[in-house]
Amino acid sequence: MVVIVGPTGSGKTSLALALAEQFSGEIVSCDSVAVYRGFEIGTAKPPLAARQRVAHHLIDVADAGESFTAGMYLRQARHALAEIAARGKLPVVVGGTGLYLRALLQGLSPAPTRVPELRERLRALAARSPNHLHRVLRRMDAAAAAAIHPNDMPKIIRAIEVCMTSRQTMTSLWKEGREPLRGFRILRIGVSPERAALYARIELRAQRMFDDGLVSETQTLLQAQAGAGELPFVFNSLGYKQAMRVLNGEAELSQAIAEAQQAHRNYAKRQMTWFRREPDVLWLTGFGDDAEVQRRAAQEVAKA
RNA sequence: GCACAGGUGGCCGAGCGGUUAAUGGCAGCAGACUGUAAAUCUGCCGCUCCUUGGAGCUACGGAGGUUCGAAUCCUCCCCUGUGCA
Numbered sequence: 001m002v003v004i005v006g007p008t009g010s011g012k013t014s015l016a017l018a019l020a021e022q023f024s025g026e027i028v029s030c031d032s033v034a035v036y037r038g039f040e041i042g043t044a045k046p047p048l049a050a051r052q053r054v055a056h057h058l059i060d061v062a063d064a065g066e067s068f069t070a071g072m073y074l075r076q077a078r079h080a081l082a083e084i085a086a087r088g089k090l091p092v093v094v095g096g097t098g099l100y101l102r103a104l105l106q107g108l109s110p111a112p113t114r115v116p117e118l119r120e121r122l123r124a125l126a127a128r129s130p131n132h133l134h135r136v137l138r139r140m141d142a143a144a145a146a147a148i149h150p151n152d153m154p155k156i157i158r159a160i161e162v163c164m165t166s167r168q169t170m171t172s173l174w175k176e177g178r179e180p181l182r183g184f185r186i187l188r189i190g191v192s193p194e195r196a197a198l199y200a201r202i203e204l205r206a207q208r209m210f211d212d213g214l215v216s217e218t219q220t221l222l223q224a225q226a227g228a229g230e231l232p233f234v235f236n237s238l239g240y241k242q243a244m245r246v247l248n249g250e251a252e253l254s255q256a257i258a259e260a261q262q263a264h265r266n267y268a269k270r271q272m273t274w275f276r277r278e279p280d281v282l283w284l285t286g287f288g289d290d291a292e293v294q295r296r297a298a299q300e301v302a303k304a
Numbered sequence: 305g306c307a308c309a310g311g312u313g314g315c316c317g318a319g320c321g322g323u324u325a326a327u328g329g330c331a332g333c334a335g336a337c338u339g340u341a342a343a344u345c346u347g348c349c350g351c352u353c354c355u356u357g358g359a360g361c362u363a364c365g366g367a368g369g370u371u372c373g374a375a376u377c378c379u380c381c382c383c384u385g386u387g388c389a
Contacts, residue, residue: 008342033342043342069339099341108338119340148337152345155337162339174338238342262331267342273335 001081001091001184002301003105004288005275006191007268008096008238009202011288013046015191016094017054018294023301026055026084028077030095030104033237034059035068038221041214042239044205057084064221064232069113074103078181090301091184098274105186107178112165114158122157136160141169187304189297190275190283199265201287206261209239210253218243238263 002019006012016027027046029035034043037060045059057080062068077093077100084091095101126133133156138145144159162170193201218240225231235244242260245251251259275281282300286293 031342032340067340070341071339074339097341099338099343103338106338111338113339149345152337154340154344158339170338178338233340233343236340236343241342263342265331269333270342274337274341277335 001085001093001186002304003093003095003101003186003188004191004297005095005101005188005278005281006193006288007198007271007275008044008264009198009205009268010191010193011290011293012094012096012191013044013288015189015288015294015297016092017046017050019297019301020054020090020092022298023090025090025092026057026087028080028084028091028093029056029058030073030077030093030097030101031059032068032073032097032100033234035062035073036060036064036234037062038064038217038224039234039237039240041209041212041217042237042243044209055084055089064225064234065228067232067234070099070103071108071113073100074108077104081181081184085184096271098271098278101278104181106180109173109178110176111162111170111173115161115165118161118164119157122160123153126153126157133157133160137163140164141171143171144169185304186280187300188278188281189300190278190281191288191293192272192283192285193287194285197287198268202264202268203261206239206264207257210243210257210260214239215243215246215253219247222247238267 002016002025004012004016004019019025020027031043033039034045035058036043039045046056050056051059058073058077061076062072081091081093093101093104122133131150133153134145134148134150137148137156137160140163141159144163145156148155148159150156159170162173166173218235221240222231222235222244225235235241239260242251242256242263245259246253246256284293284296288294
């Protein structure tokens with residue numbers, strides 16, 4: 001199988017498509033927002049035509065109302081990989097979401113999924129006394145507390161949640177190890193455009209999302225959620241968050257666009273940090289739609 | 305032209321005689337991250353040099369001045385915004 005990583009806007013999608021077509025492959029998306037139906041423009045999902053030419057997996061597999069998790073991704077993606085392999089096709093995993101990719105390749109420890117009500121209570125506590133939770137965690141699982149910064153509330157809450165619901169420490173659960181993906185030879189290709197060019201491309205792309213109707217897409221998605229209680233977290237995603245500000249009258253369109261551009265750039269930066277430490281990645285300089293990058297990638301796939 | 309309000313490090317913005325290379329925030333760079341991860345968090349962030357710790361240089365529109373000491377006070381000048389003409 002082939003795994004393509006890289007920051008947003010680096011052209012991963014078009015490289016994946018090119019490889020899949022050339023080598024009779026199927027694409028497994030690794031994107032924590034593209035799993036949701038209806039989130040089209042802001043996620044830059046591959047166009048329908050492309051999805052008809054080449055089979056895509058892990059896109060449109062959840063509704064906004066049901067929150068997707070890394071564990072669900074792991075199971076569903078592995079299932080998809082097995083099926084693709086059984087068909088004798090080449091799996092092409094295209095990843096933007098580092099955590100999901102790591103979960104897929106290395107597995108997750110056997111920890112429980114999240115418990116929203118518990119989190120709600122913990123968050124309320126945290127709001128009252130910010131340092132309290134970290135101290136609580138230190139008592140429950142000193143090793144985990146040492147590894148998590150006192151300001152990193154989501155991770156502290158998760159660690160406490162794991163301890164409380166599994167009746168074991170997160171540290172001991174981790175020691176049980178994870179189950180890495182087996183049965184595939186993995187070729188990792190990293191798409192790495194020059195920084196300034198990437199940022200320029202990201203800004204154009206974010207602008208275009210708004211030109212293409214991101215705000216109205218968001219409005220439609222929001223309407224589908226009307227009366228369903230708390231807004232699903234996906235709406236905090238890049239672009240959708242800013243589009244909502246326009247809908248709520250909190251920001252001018254131009255301001256929202258600028259904010260979205262900024263957020264995308266920041267995100268790309270974080271992705272690069274994440275993927276840089278991914279082992280055994282063959283990094284190709286340039287965009288995924290560059291002919292040269294595609295040629296070199298194809299060459300590697302052919303070799304493998 | 306007069307009257308106010310201002311001009312601070314890439315940007316926004318605090319400071320309003322010494323403890324100030326100058327609080328914050330943003331951007332930038334580097335990093336962490338096992339079920340919200342497009343989330344969250346950390347470090348660095350004027351320049352140069354040496355080993356931690358320091359040393360030197362440059363800096364708060366410009367030019368002068370007051371003071372042991374000024375981003376902070378005074379004078380003149382330049383620029384910006386607002387109001388009145």
